[in-house]
Structures are given as structure tokens and as C-alpha cells.
Amino acid sequence: MKRLINSFITVSLVTTSTLAFAFEFPDEAPYLPKTSKTKIQRPMVTEDTESVFDEVRIHAGVAFVNSFQDFAIAPGVRERGGIKGFDLNFGVDLFSDHWLAEGHIINFPESGISDTRISSNGFELRLIYDTAIYEGLTVHGGVGVASRTYSIKTSQRPDKSVLRNDRSFSSGATVLAAGMDYWLNGLFSTGIELGNHIPMASGDDPSSMDLTIKVNGHF
Numbered sequence: 001m002k003r004l005i006n007s008f009i010t011v012s013l014v015t016t017s018t019l020a021f022a023f024e025f026p027d028e029a030p031y032l033p034k035t036s037k038t039k040i041q042r043p044m045v046t047e048d049t050e051s052v053f054d055e056v057r058i059h060a061g062v063a064f065v066n067s068f069q070d071f072a073i074a075p076g077v078r079e080r081g082g083i084k085g086f087d088l089n090f091g092v093d094l095f096s097d098h099w100l101a102e103g104h105i106i107n108f109p110e111s112g113i114s115d116t117r118i119s120s121n122g123f124e125l126r127l128i129y130d131t132a133i134y135e136g137l138t139v140h141g142g143v144g145v146a147s148r149t150y151s152i153k154t155s156q157r158p159d160k161s162v163l164r165n166d167r168s169f170s171s172g173a174t175v176l177a178a179g180m181d182y183w184l185n186g187l188f189s190t191g192i193e194l195g196n197h198i199p200m201a202s203g204d205d206p207s208s209m210d211l212t213i214k215v216n217g218h219f
Contacts, residue, residue: 059091061216063193065106072204073116073154074162081113085120087212091128102126106148115155122148124175136183144175146197150206171205173197179212190215 065085073079085108091100103125110119126144133139149170156164179193193212199205 056093056095058219059089059093059100059102059216060219061089061214063087063089063212063214065108065210065212067108067208067210069113069118069206069208071118071150071152071206073152077161078204079113079116079118083108083111083113083118083120085109087214089214089216098129098131100128100130102128102142102144104146110151115157117153119151120148122146126175126177128177130181138181138183138189139179140181140193141178142175144177145200146173146175147171148173148197148206172200173205173207174200181216186218188215188217 063086065087066082067085068080068082070078070080085106088105089102091102093100104123106120106122106124108118108120110117112118124144124146126142128140128142130138130140147170149168151166151168153166154162154164156162175195175197177193177195179191181189181191183189191214193210193214195210195212197206197208197210199207
């Protein structure tokens with residue numbers, strides 16, 4: 001009987017010691033594998049998700065354009081005056097905080113300058129450099145090329161220096177642009193821009209100076 005009691009006491013002590021050891025450090029067994037797994041997986045997830053395109057921003061906007069046009073309406077006779085239109089633009093960063101490429105679609109509805117009716121639409125591509133000069137304020141400048149289609153309707157003048165005529169033609173130009181933008185926040189900006197369209201071909205191709213007031217979104 002005494003031997004049985006001693007055996008029971010021994011078994012109880014061993015069991016108690018085992019349970020005490022198991023509950024003394026409850027977090028060590030599950031914690032170490034979890035920590036090791038996290039350290040291994042984090043670099044793998046970063047490498048799979050990072051891309052050079054993550055920092056590329058898209059820019060889009062609309063603008064009101066007031067354009068001063070200089071164009072020929074007859075041999076040796078030019079017409080000069082202002083017309084109004086609209087500009088839709090779309091741009092993308094060139095993997096830089098400063099350089100971007102822009103595309104512009106421009107439309108000038110038919111309007112009158114003296115006794116001449118003129119309308120135009122066109123497309124432009126520009127390379128722009130933009131930089132901040134003050135908190136919320138940036139300036140930009142750029143160069144580009146433009147293609148515009150003109151429709152001009154003239155009336156016959158008393159001295160017959162200009163005859164009645166309707167004609168349409170295309171003209172290419174080099175674009176020089178400079179402007180300033182105020183950023184309302186990280187997503188929207190408003191600004192003003194001055195652009196000069198210089199004809200690529202010599203002769204009677206139209207030239208223009210455009211004043212643009214625009215609102216852009218940045219995503």
C-alpha cells in the first residue's frame with residue numbers, strides 16, 4: 001500500500017511539473033514561428049507590388065482660350081483679331097516630379113473678325129517642365145508642335161481687294177508656352193498660360209497668341 005501511494009505521488013509530481021512548464025511560457029511556441037514567417041514574407045510582397053508606375057501621375061483638365069489670330073484672307077491682305085474657344089488637355093508624368101508630356105485638343109467655334117468668319121480646331125503635343133516657386137504655386141514652360149485646321153469665309157470688299165470666298169486648310173506650328181498654376185490641394189489646380197504659335201512654313205500660314213485659363217485634375 002505504501003509503495004502504491006509513493007508511485008501515485010511521483011506520477012502526480014511529474015504531471016504537475018509538466019503542466020507548470022507548459023503554462024509558464026504560453027506565448028513562446030506560437031510567437032517564434034509567426035515572427036519568422038512575417039520577416040520572410042514582407043520583402044516578397046514588396047517586390048511583387050512595387051512598380052515604377054506607382055509614382056506616375058495622370059493630369060487632365062479643361063480650359064478657356066482667348067486667341068489673337070493673324071491670318072491671310074487675300075494676297076497681301078491679312079486679318080487680325082481675337083476669337084474664343086475651349087481646350088481639353090491630358091498629361092502624364094515622365095517618371096519625374098518636373099517633366100511631363102501633354103496632349104491638347106482645341107476648338108474655336110465660328111466667330112467674326114471684321115467682315116471675315118473664322119473657325120478652327122486642332123491638336124497639340126507638348127513637353128513641359130514644371131517646378132514649385134512657393135507653397136501651392138508652380139510655374140511651367142514648354143515646347144511643342146501643333147496642327148490646326150482653319151475654315152475662313154470672306155466677303156467681297158468694295159475695292160475688290162478681298163473677294164467672296166470660302167476655304168479650309170491645315171497649318172502646322174511650333175508652340176512655345178509658359179504659365180503659372182495655383183494648387184488648391186493635391187488633386188486640383190487652376191492656372192493661367194500664354195502660348196505662342198509660330199508657323200512652321202513660310203508664307204501666309206496663320207499665327208496666334210493664346211491666353212488660357214484652365215482647371216486641372218491630378219490623379
